[in-house]
Amino acid sequence: MKEKLITLLLALTVSLGVQSQKKLPNVTLKSLHGKEVLTSDLSNDGKPMIISFWATWCKPCLSELSAFNDEYEDWVEETEVKIIAISIDDARTNARVKSMVLGNDWPFEVYLDPNQDFKRALNIVNVPHTLVLNGKGEVVWEHSTYNPGSEEEVITQVRHLVNNH
Amino acid sequence: MKKVFIILTLLFSFCYGDLFAQEKGRLSGSIESNNQIYRDDSKIGAKAPKDKFGSNNYLNLNYSYGNFRAGIQYEAYFPPLLGYSYKLEDEGIVHKYVSYEDKNLAITVGNFYEQFGSGLLFRAWEDRQLGLNNALEGVSIKFRPTKYMSLKAVYGKQRKYFDTGDGKIRGIDGEVNILEGLNIEGNTVFILGGGYINRYQEYTGPLENYPKSVNAWSARVDFTSGNSAFQIEYVNKGKDGSSLPSQIIPEGSALLTNYSYTQNGLGINASFRRLENMTFRSERNAVDNELFINYLPANTKQHKYSLPNLYPYSTQAMGEIGGQIDLVYTIKKKTALGGKYGTRISFNYSHYNKLDGTLVDGVFYSSSDFLSLDGAKLYRDFNVEIQKKWSRRIKSYFTFMNLEYNKGIIEGDNKGIVQAKVFVADLLYKFKKGKALRGEIQYLNTRQDMKDWIAGSLEYNIGSRWSFFFSDMYNSGKTKIHYINFGGSYVKNSTRFSVSYGRQKAGLLCVGGVCRMVPAASGLSFSLSKKF
Numbered sequence: 001m002k003e004k005l006i007t008l009l010l011a012l013t014v015s016l017g018v019q020s021q022k023k024l025p026n027v028t029l030k031s032l033h034g035k036e037v038l039t040s041d042l043s044n045d046g047k048p049m050i051i052s053f054w055a056t057w058c059k060p061c062l063s064e065l066s067a068f069n070d071e072y073e074d075w076v077e078e079t080e081v082k083i084i085a086i087s088i089d090d091a092r093t094n095a096r097v098k099s100m101v102l103g104n105d106w107p108f109e110v111y112l113d114p115n116q117d118f119k120r121a122l123n124i125v126n127v128p129h130t131l132v133l134n135g136k137g138e139v140v141w142e143h144s145t146y147n148p149g150s151e152e153e154v155i156t157q158v159r160h161l162v163n164n165h
Numbered sequence: 166m167k168k169v170f171i172i173l174t175l176l177f178s179f180c181y182g183d184l185f186a187q188e189k190g191r192l193s194g195s196i197e198s199n200n201q202i203y204r205d206d207s208k209i210g211a212k213a214p215k216d217k218f219g220s221n222n223y224l225n226l227n228y229s230y231g232n233f234r235a236g237i238q239y240e241a242y243f244p245p246l247l248g249y250s251y252k253l254e255d256e257g258i259v260h261k262y263v264s265y266e267d268k269n270l271a272i273t274v275g276n277f278y279e280q281f282g283s284g285l286l287f288r289a290w291e292d293r294q295l296g297l298n299n300a301l302e303g304v305s306i307k308f309r310p311t312k313y314m315s316l317k318a319v320y321g322k323q324r325k326y327f328d329t330g331d332g333k334i335r336g337i338d339g340e341v342n343i344l345e346g347l348n349i350e351g352n353t354v355f356i357l358g359g360g361y362i363n364r365y366q367e368y369t370g371p372l373e374n375y376p377k378s379v380n381a382w383s384a385r386v387d388f389t390s391g392n393s394a395f396q397i398e399y400v401n402k403g404k405d406g407s408s409l410p411s412q413i414i415p416e417g418s419a420l421l422t423n424y425s426y427t428q429n430g431l432g433i434n435a436s437f438r439r440l441e442n443m444t445f446r447s448e449r450n451a452v453d454n455e456l457f458i459n460y461l462p463a464n465t466k467q468h469k470y471s472l473p474n475l476y477p478y479s480t481q482a483m484g485e486i487g488g489q490i491d492l493v494y495t496i497k498k499k500t501a502l503g504g505k506y507g508t509r510i511s512f513n514y515s516h517y518n519k520l521d522g523t524l525v526d527g528v529f530y531s532s533s534d535f536l537s538l539d540g541a542k543l544y545r546d547f548n549v550e551i552q553k554k555w556s557r558r559i560k561s562y563f564t565f566m567n568l569e570y571n572k573g574i575i576e577g578d579n580k581g582i583v584q585a586k587v588f589v590a591d592l593l594y595k596f597k598k599g600k601a602l603r604g605e606i607q608y609l610n611t612r613q614d615m616k617d618w619i620a621g622s623l624e625y626n627i628g629s630r631w632s633f634f635f636s637d638m639y640n641s642g643k644t645k646i647h648y649i650n651f652g653g654s655y656v657k658n659s660t661r662f663s664v665s666y667g668r669q670k671a672g673l674l675c676v677g678g679v680c681r682m683v684p685a686a687s688g689l690s691f692s693l694s695k696k697f
Contacts, residue, residue, distance in 0.1 A: 022191075025229070026266065033354045033394075034387045035342065036315065038268075057467035063593075070506070070554070090290075091283035092462030095423045096491055098394070099432025103493025104509060115280045115290060123195035123225055125694040129659070143629060144659050144694070148593055148601035150629035 022138040025121035029086065029111040032098045037111055039118060044082035046135040048161045050154060051084045052108075053119055053129045056093045056100055061128040064146035068154075069106050075155055079162045083108045088127060090114050132157045190230035195696040197223045197293065201246055206687035209646060209668055213688070219246035221253075223293065235263045238276075248674070248683035249296040250453065252326045259327060260300060271307040276300045279319055281338040281360035284460030285419050286383040286400050289323065294674070295681055297454045299323045299447075301334060313345040323447045323456050330456045332366035332447030356387040364447050364458060370411055376404045381445065381459075396423040400459070402443060407528055408450035414529045417442030419461070430495045437488040438464045439536075441520060442529050444482045454681060462679065464489055465515040465546055468566070471638060472609040472620050473587050476570035477675040478517065478544040484530045485543060487517030506554040517543045519574070542582070545569040557595070564589040572614060576673065585611035599628040616642020630656055638670065652690075660695040 029037045042049070052068070054061035068075075068083055075081055085108045087097045094114055101110050113119055119127075125144070132141040132154060141157040143150065200220040203213035220243040227236035241256035242249070262275030278300050280288040291298045303321015310316070317338045322329040338360035344353060361382045368377045385398040402417035423436040446456040463478045466489070492512045496503035519540030522533020548566040555561065566587040572580040591605045607620040622636035631653065638648040652665025671685040 033389045034356050034396075035345075035354060057469065059469045066552075090462065091285070091288075091460060092464070093467055094283075095396075095425065095434050095436055098427055099425055099434040099491060099493050101432070102427035102429060103432030103495060103511070105430045105495050105507075114283075115278055115288065117278070120278070121227075123193050123227065123696040124659075125195050125197050125696060126661075142659050142696075143656070144661050144696075145629075145632075145654070145656050147599075147626035147629050147632055148595055148603070149599035149626070152599065153629050 022140075024133075024137060024139070025118075027113075027118040027121050029113055029118060032101065032110055032112070042084060042109075043137065044080075044135075047080045047082065048135060048158045049082045049084060049133040049137075050158065051086060051131040051133065053086050053088060053113075053124055053127045055087060055089050055127055056096045057089070058127050060146040063148065064128050064130070064151065065106060065108070066104070067146075067148070067151040068108070069104070071151060071155065072107055075158070079155070079158050081155075081158045085110045086113050086118060087111070088113050088116050088119050090116075130154060132161070134161050190228055192226065192228050193697060194224065194226040194236075195694070196225070197692070197694040199246060199690070199692040201686070201688050201690040203247065203686060203688040206668065206685070209648070209685045209687065210671065211668070211685040211687040214244070214247060216244075217688075219244060219249075221246050221249065221293070222256075232265055232267050233263070234266065235261075237261045245296070247686050248681065250326065253296065255327045257327060259298075259324065269309045271305075273305040276302050276324065277305045277319075279305055279317065280460065281317070281336065281362075282358055282383060282385050282398055283421065285398050285421055286360050286381060286459055287319075287334075287336055287338075287362050288457075288460035289319075290460070292679070295454055295679055297457075297679065299455075299457055302329050303334075311346070313342040315340050323458075325448070325451075325455055330446075330448040330451065332364050332456070334362065334364050334447055334458065336360065336362040353390040354387070355389075358385045358387070359383060362458060364445075366448060368406065372406075372411055372413070375406050375411075375413060377406075379403050379405045379445070392426055392428050394423075394425045394427075397421070400443070402445055405442075405445070406449050410526065410528075412526070412528070414442055415531060417445075419443050419459075421464075430497065432491075432493040434491040435488065436464060439486045439520075440480070440482055441484050441522075441533060454679060463675070465517070465544065466491065466513040466548065468548075470564065470587075470589050470591075470605070470607055470620075471636075472589070472607040472618055473548070473564070473566050473568075474675070475609065475618065475672065476568060476572070476583060476585065477673055477680065478515075478546070478570070479575055479673065479675060479680040481517075481519065481543060481574075483528070484520035484522070484524070484533065484540075485517050486520055486536075486538060486540065487515065487543075489513070489515035504553070504555070509552040511550045511552075512548070514547045516545045519543060541571065541574065542569065543571045543574060559595075560593040562589070562591040564591075580614050583611055583613045585609055585613075599626075601626045611642075615640055615644065618642070632656075634665075636667075659697075660693075662691075662693050664689070664691045666690070 024039050027039045031037050128146045130143050131139050134140050203217050205213050222241040224239040237258050238260035239258050242253045245253040260276040264273040278289045289301045301321040306318045308316045319336045340358040343355045364379045368375050381402040383400040388395045398421045400419040405414045420439045425434040445458045448456050461480045461482050463480045465478045468474050494510050496508040498507040520533040521537035521539040522530045546568045550564045552562050570583045572583050587609045589607045593603045595601045603624040605622045609618040619641050620638040624634045626632045633653040635651040640646050648668040650667030654663035666689045669686045673680045674683045
């Protein structure tokens with residue numbers, strides 16, 4: 001048991017010595033119309049993007065998207081950012097995704113990740129999880145969970161990208 | 166306690182450390198560690214395990230180089246947390262794979278997750294909260310001959326705790342986007358799909374014609390045009406064997422249809438599902454959440470609050486018939502009812518009955534009526550939720566739920582039907598400088614089972630990093646027991662650490678409509694998750 005633990009510790013130390021992945025891994029998602037979409041096709045013409053992983057049954061996720069929705073018009077005007085929402089709902093609830101997105105009048109690009117391939121490829125443990133990508137499509141910032149008011153931190157990261165450009 | 170120390174050292178040792186770039190390829194991963202120190206708490210019937218400690222740990226490492234990827238998942242249970250199977254008490258690398266992927270082709274050798282269609286025929290997935298992992302160990306090939314067609318093939322055995330099950334699984338699946346294939350442009354999407362699964366498990370018993378090999382197939386249509394969308398999926402499952410008692414289970418079937426209408430500010434969704442003899446596992450004698458081949462989630466609304474979740478529906482794979490209607494509507498901003506920010510209303514109704522047929526030995530249905538709704542009622546749920554933002558600082562959510570839950574059948578006791586009404590009010594107040602306070606009060610009213618419950622909680626956040634909570638669930642109707650919990654969490658980027666102390670009620674824990682029974686527990690929990 002003890003040796004195994006030491007091995008685990010070593011593995012962890014090694015794993016910490018590497019840079020986190022920057023470019024998005026290539027995985028197939030589904031659009032709300034059922035079409036297949038490659039993650040490599042997600043883009044905002046060289047402008048920053050916010051990618052938020054969510055689910056219809058996750059309350060903090062809905063609070064986050066609803067906060068994004070409240071600020072959306074101002075944010076786009078200021079930074080031209082695009083918000084992409086990736087639903088990890090599986091067959092239990094993914095029929096509700098489309099009615100929820102349109103019923104809420106959310107202006108985001110929404111895709112389905114029903115067997116969580118994209119979430120897994122990014123090593124995301126839990127939702128909500130939010131990524132900020134620069135114009136080259138590289139992940140420059142990320143955050144797990146959502147607390148009311150955290151959206152300010154997200155847009156601050158986007159502003160950094162726009163101003164340092 | 167020594168183990169606690171080791172875990173703690175482990176957790177802190179990797180919280181720090183600078184990252185440096187590697188020239189060739191990239192390594193990434195995640196770690197999750199959930200621990201609890203238990204104490205005896207006779208009031209709620211909680212008994213601490215022998216060494217008063219439970220710890221579930223997961224480490225993922227993925228390495229990618231060009232089109233190649235390889236990775237492992239290491240799991241360690243020292244021992245498993247209460248409620249998880251004791252068969253998990255072990256540690257080791259349980260998941261390893263190598264894969265090649267380009268735009269048209271993906272090949273994986275080793276362990277992998279996959280699903281066909283909605284999973285009604287086949288789904289290999291992981292849910293750590295449920296202790297469920299039925300990943301396949303074998304080979305998977307995905308091929309996209311053209312832009313509008315995709316094909317999948319899988320072969321292997323499913324994971325069973327730290328081993329694999331006996332049954333072998335072979336499957337193929339295909340999907341064609343018809344209109345894109347015919348070069349018809351427009352707003353209509355028409356997708357046809359189908360799949361096939363075979364499971365083979367040896368049998369050496371005395372029964373003749375006992376099915377060692379079970380075949381199942383599915384056909385599905387997905388049609389979207391303008392504001393409407395329609396999906397239908399049908400699965401047929403061939404004869405299967407059951408082990409206790411040893412007998413032959415007749416053919417099974419599953420039908421799932423879904424219609425939705427959406428426009429800006431309005432979403433309606435209606436679905437119908439019928440299941441008959443659809444328990445499908447890669448070992449005949451598998452129990453609990455072991456070795457599921459198909460995925461049959463409860464087709465009901467998944468509730469977010471604690472009291473509505475006291476009576477969660479769990480799918481009756483042997484046989485059920487019913488449906489769900491869901492509606493989300495936003496009253497526009499700047500109208501009388503919508504106010505400055507708009508008001509959101511959602512309705513949901515679901516109803517499930519047993520099949521109207523003969524249940525043989527409590528194991529399978531024979532001669533059931535296909536569309537009859539005369540079977541016993543299993544579950545009914547009507548709920549409304551209103552969400553309103555009053556100002557930049559105040560937001561509120563109100564929920565009402567009226568439910569009927571056949572506890573006798575779903576949990577197998579003699580409680581019969583529970584009829585309950587639940588009321589929830591949830592208020593959020595944002596202070597300046599990113600501080601926020603959220604309060605929640607819930608009341609469940611019923612004359613059956615445990616009678617009335619009252620629950621309340623307070624949550625205080627400081628910026629995006631700190632969060633503290635205090636909650637109580639009080640059974641006012643019968644036992645007069647308080648289930649108090651309090652704790653906090655700290656999050657920085659993608660690292661999260663949380664601690665809490667309190668009581669956990671015995672009951673059915675359901676995630677995505679798959680459930681496991683959790684025993685009453687009391688003690689200190691702490692967990693860490695990090696991705697890198």
